[in-house]
Amino acid sequence: MIEFKDVGLVYPNGTEGLKNINVTINDGEFVVIVGLSGAGKSTFIRSINRLVTPTTGSLQVDEEDIIGYHSGELRKLRTKVGMIFQNYNLVKRSNVLKNVIAGRLGHTGTFRSVLNLYKKEDVGLAYESLKRVNIEEKVHNRADELSGGQQQRVSIARVLTQQPKYILADEPVASLDPPTSHQVMTYLKKINKEDNITTIVNLHFIDMAMEYADRIIGMRAGEVVFDGPVSEVSEQTFEEIYGRSIRQDDLRGGAEES
Amino acid sequence: MTNEKNPVTQGKTPSIYPAKTKKQVTIIFFAVLAVYLFSMYWTQREMVGGIDGALGNMFNVISKFFPPNFAVLPAIWDPMVETIQMAIISTTGAAIVTVPLAVLAAENITTYRPLYFASRTFLNILRTIPDLVLAVIFVGLFGIGLFPGILALFIFSIGILAKLISETIEAVDMNPLEAMRASGGNVFQVIWYALVPQVLPQFTSLTLYVFEINIRASVVLGLVGAGGIGLILDQQLGFYNYPNAMAIVILIFAVVLIIEYISNKLREALI
Numbered sequence: 001m002i003e004f005k006d007v008g009l010v011y012p013n014g015t016e017g018l019k020n021i022n023v024t025i026n027d028g029e030f031v032v033i034v035g036l037s038g039a040g041k042s043t044f045i046r047s048i049n050r051l052v053t054p055t056t057g058s059l060q061v062d063e064e065d066i067i068g069y070h071s072g073e074l075r076k077l078r079t080k081v082g083m084i085f086q087n088y089n090l091v092k093r094s095n096v097l098k099n100v101i102a103g104r105l106g107h108t109g110t111f112r113s114v115l116n117l118y119k120k121e122d123v124g125l126a127y128e129s130l131k132r133v134n135i136e137e138k139v140h141n142r143a144d145e146l147s148g149g150q151q152q153r154v155s156i157a158r159v160l161t162q163q164p165k166y167i168l169a170d171e172p173v174a175s176l177d178p179p180t181s182h183q184v185m186t187y188l189k190k191i192n193k194e195d196n197i198t199t200i201v202n203l204h205f206i207d208m209a210m211e212y213a214d215r216i217i218g219m220r221a222g223e224v225v226f227d228g229p230v231s232e233v234s235e236q237t238f239e240e241i242y243g244r245s246i247r248q249d250d251l252r253g254g255a256e257e258s
Numbered sequence: 259m260t261n262e263k264n265p266v267t268q269g270k271t272p273s274i275y276p277a278k279t280k281k282q283v284t285i286i287f288f289a290v291l292a293v294y295l296f297s298m299y300w301t302q303r304e305m306v307g308g309i310d311g312a313l314g315n316m317f318n319v320i321s322k323f324f325p326p327n328f329a330v331l332p333a334i335w336d337p338m339v340e341t342i343q344m345a346i347i348s349t350t351g352a353a354i355v356t357v358p359l360a361v362l363a364a365e366n367i368t369t370y371r372p373l374y375f376a377s378r379t380f381l382n383i384l385r386t387i388p389d390l391v392l393a394v395i396f397v398g399l400f401g402i403g404l405f406p407g408i409l410a411l412f413i414f415s416i417g418i419l420a421k422l423i424s425e426t427i428e429a430v431d432m433n434p435l436e437a438m439r440a441s442g443g444n445v446f447q448v449i450w451y452a453l454v455p456q457v458l459p460q461f462t463s464l465t466l467y468v469f470e471i472n473i474r475a476s477v478v479l480g481l482v483g484a485g486g487i488g489l490i491l492d493q494q495l496g497f498y499n500y501p502n503a504m505a506i507v508i509l510i511f512a513v514v515l516i517i518e519y520i521s522n523k524l525r526e527a528l529i
Contacts, residue, residue, distance in 0.1 A: 049440055071444075079442035089437035093455045102451050106442020113443075114450050155437070162441050 001027055002048060002166070002198070007057035009043055009222075017043035018054065019222040027165075030192045031200045032213035036242055040222040041202040045168045048200070049081040050074055061166075079106030082159035084188075086171040088151040092144035096135070096154050099143055100126040103161030122161075129160035133187055149180035156187055160195075167191070169201040173208070178252050181205075185212045205252035206238050326504035334490055334506055338513060340404060341486035345472035348408045352415035353465045359420040361449065364427035381424075385417035393479040407484030411476060415468050422464050423457065430456040463525040470514075470521050477510055 002025040009018040018040050025031055033041045046052045047059055050066060058065045066077055082103070090099045104122045105113055112118065130136040133153040138146060143154065152172060159167055169188060173181035185201075189212050192199040203209050209216055209230075216233050218226030218241030226233075226241050238246055273280075362368050362377035392413055396406030434452040443451065480488015487510060494503040 051436065051440060075442045075444060077442075078440055081440075083437070083440040085433065085437060087433050089433040091434045091452050091455050092431075093458075094451075098451075102438060102443070103441050105438060105444075105447045105451065108447075110444060110446045113447050158437075158441070 001025065001060075001062060002200075003058075003060040004047075005058045005060070007047065007054045007059050009047065009052065009054045009056075016222050017052070018047065021057070021224055023217060023224060023227060025198060025200065027198050028192070028196045029198055030189060030212065030214045031198075031217060032209040032215075033200065033202045033217045033219060034204060034206065034209050034238070034241060035219035036204065039219040041204075041219055042170055043222070044219065045170050045200060045202055048166070048168055049078050049083060051083075075106055079162065080165045082162045082164035082167045084152070084155050084159055084167065084169040084172045086174045088148070088155045088175075090143040090151055090154060090158075093142065095140050095142055096130070096146070097123075097126060097139045099154055100130060100157045100161050103129075103158040106162065125163070126157070126161045129157040130154070132160060132191075133157050147180075148176050149183060152176065152180075152184050153187065156184070156191070160191065164197060167197050167199045169199065171202050171204070173203070173205070173252070181208065181252055188212070205250065206235075206246065207251045207253065322500045323504040325501060326508055327501035328505050330502045330505050331509065334487065334509065337480075337485075337487045337490045338509060341476045341480065341488065342473065342513070342517075344404055344407050344411060344476045344486055345469055348411035348476075349415055349465060349469040349472050351408075351412045352419055352468065353461075355412075355416055356419045356423055359416065360423035360427060361453075363420060363424040366428050366430075366432060367449070367453070378424075381417060381420050384413065385421060387413075387417075389414040389475050389479065390482060393482050393484045397483040402483040402485070402489070404485035407476060407479045407486060410479055410484060411472050414475065415472060418471070419464060419468050423461055426457050426460045426464070427453065459528045463528050466521040466525055470518050473514055473517055 002023075004021040004023040007018055007021040008016070010016050021044065033044060035041050043052055047054050048061065048066075050069060054067055057067075059067050061077065061081070066073075069077060091102075101118055101123065103126070104118065108118065108122070127136065127139065130139060133156050135150055135153045135157065138150065138154075143151060146154065167188070172188070173184050176184060185208060188199055188201065191197060201212070210233065213230045215229050216226065216237075217224055218237070220241060220243060226237055235246055238250070242250070275283075359377060359381065362373060363381055365374055368374040368377070389410055392410035393407060396409045400406045400409075430453060434456070435448050438448040438452045476484075476486050477488045477491070480486040480490070481492045483489060487506060491503060491506045491510075494500075494506060
């Protein structure tokens, strides 16, 4: 369970990233955060694994306040919170398996990981993860030889290898075309259901949010302006969240193609 | 009237550079020109004999150097190998020591400012010392031989290599590092998994480049007593044994050319 209690975040340059956030995310939920760019979606998600640090309030993950965490505790937190990025963030010159096994870093000692002395079951797990996103035939290809959609699947496999309790996905489909976007979202949803991993996804495409989310949180200017199950959401809700009428580029489309 | 079709050209068009920039550039241009003219005037006044004397001398000197005495080649082969060994040992040592220094001097990895500034300043100071000065100091400390030469080249190479590599590190894609951090990796794991693969080709290439520099530098260092072929060259010049010296110069030329060729091919293959 993730609990934001009066969480606020002010960046060193004075920008308010988050204002007075009160949100509880229950285990197993598939939550989509929507909002325009700059609304605080990224800051919200990155607070949970402490890539950014809230300046006020308390943020609890599994009943423990993580805001005061330091190196050792932080690494432990991050081993159970996996993350997927917009730009995949793979090491382009390393091969696919090496990228995926990096998901075990938090579980592996420095010495073992530097010398590539991974446990057999860890390597097996990495390969299984690649199989689950159907990209096992690329296991020894270099990451930069893959297409965008393939790279994002590898980064999903990396997160799976980590065996996290939570998955955070920061605009995972913003750099992909519509059919590939749906493919990636389908994998995320499938993993959420099969492994019961709580998943929080940032999106700015309304139709995708409606299609995949159990629950939608709307953000504007660092504040939560909507929070409710997807059944309560209408086009008007989005207009309120975005503060303007809905346009064609707010939709990804292409659902029937995938 | 073409102007009717093209309303943009009517009236005043803005110039590509603002007036202020033009003025600055003009001032800088004339300042640089003045420095050139002044130094030309000054060196002319100080020069004794001028160019005409040099031409006559050149003929004299060249005739003394030819024909080169290639009979000495077997005898100078050992010092030549010593010179290459000096360059190899010092470059290898420097390449190892450079790694932590370069990481500490990279702004994006060493986020703790005082440590970054300290290592950067240390490297800057190291680079201000010319290799010849280092060699003179170490020859004074340890006596004539290979060891002071190796030490001088080692310190000289760290200065260059650490600077170049820290700049390579600063240019890497930080996203994979963030991903490794987000999956719970510690500092060493993040560096090893996300940084090392990104800088390894440049690291190897720069090390080879510094090796080339070191081969040439080690010849010069020999002149001040730091061992190798340079020492022999200095001795032969001292005995006015010009044909021998010429053979040495030709050998150095050939060796440097071959090593640069190999190293260039290797670097091309890497990047």
